[in-house]
Amino acid sequence: MKASLFYLPSIGSRPEIESGMAGTNPAFYQRMLAELSEQIRLADDLGYNSVSFTEHHFHIEGFEVSNNPVLLDLYFAMQTKRIRVGQLGIVLPAANPLRVAEDIAMLDHMTGGRANAGFARGYQRRWVDIMAQQTHGVSGALPHQHDAIDAANRAAFEENWEIIKKAWKQEMITHDGQFWKIPAGETPWTLPTTQKWGKGVEDGILKSVGVVPKPLQKPHPPVFLPFASSENSIRWAAREGVTAILPAMLPEYEEPLYDVYAEVSGRPRTHGTGLLRDVIIADTDEEALALWADSGQFTGRAWFEPFGFRRGMLDSKSGQYLTPEQAVAQGYILAGTVDTVIRGLEANMKRQNVEWVFCYTYNGLIPHAKLMNSIEKFWTQVMPRFT
Secondary structure (H helix, E strand, C coil): CEEEEEECCCCCCHHHHHCCCHHHCHHHHHHHHHHHHHHHHHHHHHCCCEEEECCCCCCCCCCCCCCCHHHHHHHHHCCCCCCEEEECCEEHHHCCHHHHHHHHHHHHHHCCCCECEEEECCCCHHHHHHHCCCCCCCCCCCCCCCCHHHHHHHHHHHHHHHHHHHHHHCCCECEECCCCEECCCCCECCCHHHHHHCCCEECCEECCECCCCCCCCCCCCCEEECCCCCHHHHHHHHHHCCEEEECCCCHHHHHHHHHHHHHHHCCCCCCCEEEEEEEEECCCHHHHHHHHHHHHHHHHHHHHHHHCCCHHHECCCCCCECCHHHHHHCCCCEEECHHHHHHHHHHHHHHCCCCEEEEECCECCECHHHHHHHHHHHHHHHHHHCC
């Protein structure tokens, strides 16, 4: 199993966020950069596989202040030696796919081939609706939403991915899709330099373009899908050879998804998949749960449950959610002493023997020193049991 760190990242502690408008405070952002730098350098020294960041915009509340994950990737890659850097993920329906292809290829070169790529569909309408308007007016689509908004979002996501693949793998590309035309039309291009040393022009008209640079890794950096909970998303990931990272879900919801991935990909069950889990290690179980209450539980109730992200933990028969203690015992929350977290991860691996665990790392909401201790203990005392 490979272990990676995943950050929102948040800026501000819980009291600072609850005071309002934490996202607008430059001092909080500076503190976040400084603390993450120490945490990621530690992870690099220890041996964690990678670190990844979300993409979100306009988060004045202080959650997920991560508007450009590629810039964050480069910032932390320049401070480290071996850890891989990626995005979970760039929201493709609100992006220009050619620029995304260029940015990740540049990141790959600048990091010496340490780039990962991660792509998401986007569910927060406050920003997706605004950021997507210039390209094709696609809106955000909530998890488990199945309507015209969802269909347009998925169509844009899949078309943008096709363009990115072409840009990375083909010398010259063309595209005639629902949302994008490459070239855009009858574009004149009579530059003699292109005639002598380039390609893509016929009779003075642009017929194709070459996206450069190409990635350093061939055919392209590893690609991840966060955080898959629908059959359509799992089918797409399996079809495209993309690693699907699943959030915490009860067996009645996750079992069919692992079956679908194996069926479509033709790979052994759980290959090409991973888990997202809150990871907090402390000296006692009580301390770890108290830290989780101010981080994972606080964030979940304030920021994720309103978007429907907890549905996978609702027992369809009883109509009840697990208590935090039950969730810890069954490994849906990895919070406690080293021994408790080992037992929780063992419970996960008995259900689904996945290749990856992405450690939800609640910077700011967990004091920096305690988070540094948790990151170190997870790698040095938990992961040796699973590698």
